[in-house]
């Protein structure tokens with residue numbers, strides 16, 4: 303049975319972190335996700351930031367810190383849902399005026415037998431029973447004098463009632479909701495100018511490898527660092543800010559020094575490479591030497607098995623350190639397994655449920671580990687593996703940024719998989 307150890311650590315902001323640590327044994331994919339998420343929620347700091355509703359594009363996916371309530375009413379008055387005629391009483395109607403969006407209606411009150419030419423979104427005069435679409439009336443356009451609808455007063459009233467979508471004080475978002483584009487639009491519609499969000503965790507990236515280069519084609523024996531560019535894109539989407547990104551050669555002393563500096567300046571540290579147990583794979587031993595406590599020591603997932611999570615405590619603070627494998631596809635799997643859940647926990651957001659899908663041509667599941675493969679939808683919406691599934695290969699993932707998680711053999715019915723998206 304897996305050994306569970308309880309560790310109590312205090313954050314600089316004063317929040318106490320109580321974590322279950324899976325020291326030693328590797329854990330299943332879902333258990334690894336929830337351990338990382340729980341560690342994040344336990345360490346979530348309640349520091350806040352105010353962002354404008356209508357500002358520059360966000361540098362990270364922010365998360366609401368509070369229940370957010372509407373300031374205004376939507377719609378702000380009874381308005382027409384169609385272009386046509388506001389009418390009172392049965393057809394025919396005498397045309398008595400106009401109402402355009404942004405202006406008061408020329409005629410404040412309609413009497414039975416009267417109509418007012420009206421634009422979509424314009425305020426309907428008092429006494430209006432319905433708005434008749436202009437294509438439903440007889441006669442010439444623009445109309446003069448009398449307006450006739452052969453079908454009488456329409457069944458649909460085509461009026462959006464004041465406050466039918468939002469009343470002042472009604473909740474439009476809850477703590478932990480991600481501030482995506484539609485929520486921003488809803489906040490604007492509801493009359494808000496600012497949103498109160500969680501301060502994003504500051505993340506330091508350390509890519510290890512003497513062979514790594516940072517520009518141009520790699521010379522024989524060298525490797526262009528492809529993990530840092532991926533993480534720079536994925537981390538803000540998870541809700542954290544990348545405050546530094548550096549490359550460190552395979553040297554244990556140097557790694558210890560750079561890890562120590564990163565831990566001092568960041569809320570979360572993510573390393574890549576040196577994660578396995580080869581001759582230059584120093585991350586585990588360096589972290590152990592620095593006194594870090596293992597939380598997840600390997601995951602039963604292929605690729606991405608060597609990913610691990612540890613907590614580094616210094617003084618009254620503690621900093622989670624995620625170690626990702628050096629193979630780029632394996633690093634992306636490790637990001638989804640440990641980094642994203644940890645960050646979602648730290649910002650008080652929910653751990654995202656993974657959408658289920660049916661995979662055609664799925665590989666044989668592994669007896670004990672989850673299997674992750676790059677997949678793509680064709681024009682008919684059929685999901686299939688892309689090929690290029692080896693842990694050093696990014697070509698398959700680059701097609702649509704989609705990964706499918708196959709449960710170990712015997713766990714899922716048929717070809718049902720769960721999807722990991724790179725957004």
Ligand SMILES: Nc1nc2c(c(=O)[nH]1)N[C@H]1C(S)=C(S)[C@@H](COP(=O)(O)OP(=O)(O)OC[C@H]3O[C@@H](n4cnc5c(N)ncnc54)[C@H](O)[C@@H]3O)O[C@H]1N2
Pocket residue numbers: 509510511513514525526527528529530574575576577578579580583605606607608626627628629630632693
């Ligand atoms: N004897 C064994 N060898 C390996 C095992 C094992 O269980 N026994 N596991 C394999 C698995 S699985 C993986 S994944 C890798 C993980 O290795 P490391 O995390 O120690 O990574 P490195 O050895 O540093 O690098 C592996 C590979 O990836 C390249 N790399 C590293 N960083 C980057 C980067 N930022 N961008 C692009 N490519 C990178 C590196 O040059 C190597 O080619 O170990 C297997 N071996």
Ligand code: MOO
Pocket residue numbers: 603604605606607608627629632633693694
């Ligand atoms: O598990 Mo490694 O992470 O496949 O290539």
